[in-house]
Amino acid sequence: MEISRSAPTQAKAVVPPESGPPNLRQTPVEPPAPQNKGKVRLGDRLFSGASRGSGILLLVIMAAIAAFLTYRAVGAIADDHGNFLTTKEWNANATPPVFGIAVLATGTVISAVIAMVIAVPIAVGVALFISHYAPRKLAQPLAYLVDLLAAVPSIVYGLWGALFLVPHLQGTTQWLDSFFAWTYVFDASQPEVTPRSLFTVGILLAIMILPIVTNVSREVFLQVPRMHEEAALALGATRWEVIRISVLPFGRSGVISASMLGLGRALGETMAVATVLSPSAILSLHILDPGGGTIAQNIASGFGEASPFGRDALIASGLVLFVITLVVNGAARLIIARRKEYSGANA
Amino acid sequence: MSAVTDKTPQGGIHPSAPSLKHARLPKWAPAATAVGAIAVAVGIGMGAELSSKIQWGLIAVLLFVGTLHVLSSKVEGTRQAKDRLATSLLWVCFILAVIPLFSLIEYTIAKGLKVLDAAFLSHSMNGVITTETGGGIYHSLIGTLEQVGIATAMAAPIGLLTAIYLVEYGRGKLAKTVTFFVDVMTGVPSIVAGLFILSFWIIYLDFNFSGFAGAMALAILMMPVVVRSTEEMLKLVPNELREASLALGVPKWLTILRVVLPTAIGGIVTGVMLAIARITGETAPVLLLVYGSTAINNNPFDGPQDSLPLYVFQQWKNGNEPSYDRAWAAALVLIALVMAFNLLARGIARWKAPSGGRG
Numbered sequence: 001m002e003i004s005r006s007a008p009t010q011a012k013a014v015v016p017p018e019s020g021p022p023n024l025r026q027t028p029v030e031p032p033a034p035q036n037k038g039k040v041r042l043g044d045r046l047f048s049g050a051s052r053g054s055g056i057l058l059l060v061i062m063a064a065i066a067a068f069l070t071y072r073a074v075g076a077i078a079d080d081h082g083n084f085l086t087t088k089e090w091n092a093n094a095t096p097p098v099f100g101i102a103v104l105a106t107g108t109v110i111s112a113v114i115a116m117v118i119a120v121p122i123a124v125g126v127a128l129f130i131s132h133y134a135p136r137k138l139a140q141p142l143a144y145l146v147d148l149l150a151a152v153p154s155i156v157y158g159l160w161g162a163l164f165l166v167p168h169l170q171g172t173t174q175w176l177d178s179f180f181a182w183t184y185v186f187d188a189s190q191p192e193v194t195p196r197s198l199f200t201v202g203i204l205l206a207i208m209i210l211p212i213v214t215n216v217s218r219e220v221f222l223q224v225p226r227m228h229e230e231a232a233l234a235l236g237a238t239r240w241e242v243i244r245i246s247v248l249p250f251g252r253s254g255v256i257s258a259s260m261l262g263l264g265r266a267l268g269e270t271m272a273v274a275t276v277l278s279p280s281a282i283l284s285l286h287i288l289d290p291g292g293g294t295i296a297q298n299i300a301s302g303f304g305e306a307s308p309f310g311r312d313a314l315i316a317s318g319l320v321l322f323v324i325t326l327v328v329n330g331a332a333r334l335i336i337a338r339r340k341e342y343s344g345a346n347a
Numbered sequence: 348m349s350a351v352t353d354k355t356p357q358g359g360i361h362p363s364a365p366s367l368k369h370a371r372l373p374k375w376a377p378a379a380t381a382v383g384a385i386a387v388a389v390g391i392g393m394g395a396e397l398s399s400k401i402q403w404g405l406i407a408v409l410l411f412v413g414t415l416h417v418l419s420s421k422v423e424g425t426r427q428a429k430d431r432l433a434t435s436l437l438w439v440c441f442i443l444a445v446i447p448l449f450s451l452i453e454y455t456i457a458k459g460l461k462v463l464d465a466a467f468l469s470h471s472m473n474g475v476i477t478t479e480t481g482g483g484i485y486h487s488l489i490g491t492l493e494q495v496g497i498a499t500a501m502a503a504p505i506g507l508l509t510a511i512y513l514v515e516y517g518r519g520k521l522a523k524t525v526t527f528f529v530d531v532m533t534g535v536p537s538i539v540a541g542l543f544i545l546s547f548w549i550i551y552l553d554f555n556f557s558g559f560a561g562a563m564a565l566a567i568l569m570m571p572v573v574v575r576s577t578e579e580m581l582k583l584v585p586n587e588l589r590e591a592s593l594a595l596g597v598p599k600w601l602t603i604l605r606v607v608l609p610t611a612i613g614g615i616v617t618g619v620m621l622a623i624a625r626i627t628g629e630t631a632p633v634l635l636l637v638y639g640s641t642a643i644n645n646n647p648f649d650g651p652q653d654s655l656p657l658y659v660f661q662q663w664k665n666g667n668e669p670s671y672d673r674a675w676a677a678a679l680v681l682i683a684l685v686m687a688f689n690l691l692a693r694g695i696a697r698w699k700a701p702s703g704g705r706g
Binding site: 065125 | 438439516547567627
């Protein structure tokens, strides 16, 4: 008892020095030997310097990424004989080089959007299922199962996508084409061709981003104040009504930021797209048709044969990808930061 | 819900008020509906000769959800019916999410075991004609382990120190900026990290392709993950521990080294292991920087190496049956490796969970 009693006073005495200059801390202690004081300061200074230095190093790396990509990209874009933003084909190794990101940027966005449309509702469902519906004992193993999905390397998803998913989506593609061709997007010009299309890529990406969206959403749903839920229950709400009136409104911004984190992943995914898609320089909104491309896929497929100038051109496209993901992720983090009560950022 | 209504006293103050007890479907109703729906779906599937099992499943799910909804709204009223509809839809969501996982793991194991044996693990691809069987992943395994090892040696200390800075020292603008950019850095696509090292190390400084170049890109991907997880763990260390140590006159840096870090060590190691698991499977930066080779190269600082994910990609690109078999086997080894790291991480987390945290 005595110890616990003295603890608060000690805490009060010590807390301010913790954030203040180190020599303040010495006051409550018995006067130590003078040379001891100097030593302590040196260790402290070295340690805080090293840790602060690492933090600064991280900032320097981020700045260097932006600087070096820009440096190489500017030279490449200056020598581009097409318009970098509107040219469809990517012939950076030809003389004169003609390349642009019109098809690649569109393909990147389309595949990511397909992935979001499929993954977000399912992920929110799974998150709700784990946080509010699954039996308590099952919740943890189920969450672990979803984590396993996240642990599978992207190249394995790519292999599975190319050799298993693509042939198995042939039927779905034909079915969508025969019943929903009137929607324009589902109109396949050759439905009998193997569906190495943006649609298939979108489905694969959806599977890949599902875990991160699920995990962040689940964490937010678990933070809903118990009182909100109990108040709703006390009013006679059913379980679904509890979720609709207390859980979903509270979790909305969390779900948005989770989705944007998933979007960032989907935009930058390389290998799964490179194995599944059969790329072409055709700009089309018929998502069931093979063709199109994404920025990351183009880098991975084109790097092997790229000339030194071709590499710079690929770096230029990488810079575009970097900026897109930076904006998406930055926005997601700002939304999270607005609500400090939960940290969805550690997923 | 039923517990609440059951406890309510019956025949209360207002005799005219409707009874608080609603008609409920019996407990076995969902299970029975599920069995019925599956039976009917199988019947329809066989009758209409639908080839795809997915269609059978789809019909069964639609029948189940529809029937239960109609039954429930007839017997229990619309609100309960909606509740049941939501419950079944969430179940469907969950099943949809785990189907790909099981399919992927089952398919990889079935395909991968075909050529996976001791010879596959202990031989390289040197001199193996890609259209024929034989060869192995020894050179890739060496490459992966070395690259991941070097990346960890670079990223773990920097990540750890940054997290210590953010939790123990960081105040003000710099700390806020670092936090924000660590978050943003988590989202940097792996291929962009690869392009950065390519433009800096290989084009600008004119070094050759090497395992070390790949390791640097992997370190960039690993750092923010380590920072995040370590930060969370350090925040779980109770302040009383720090205060007690400081009150005894222990300098701050020793307090951190001897009190704070040992308390959180389990969680920190777990975070590092999860980060290792994540970078082990990265392909894109390795493709750009390590370049790949078929021969054994034990020196990560000189000349192209290989790595497991890259091996899978290259065998897939060869596009013939023996290569596909090798790709699946390598993918199986890769998954096993990553899962092993994951399980190890979880084991450590359970073993050394910090008290006062998740317990």
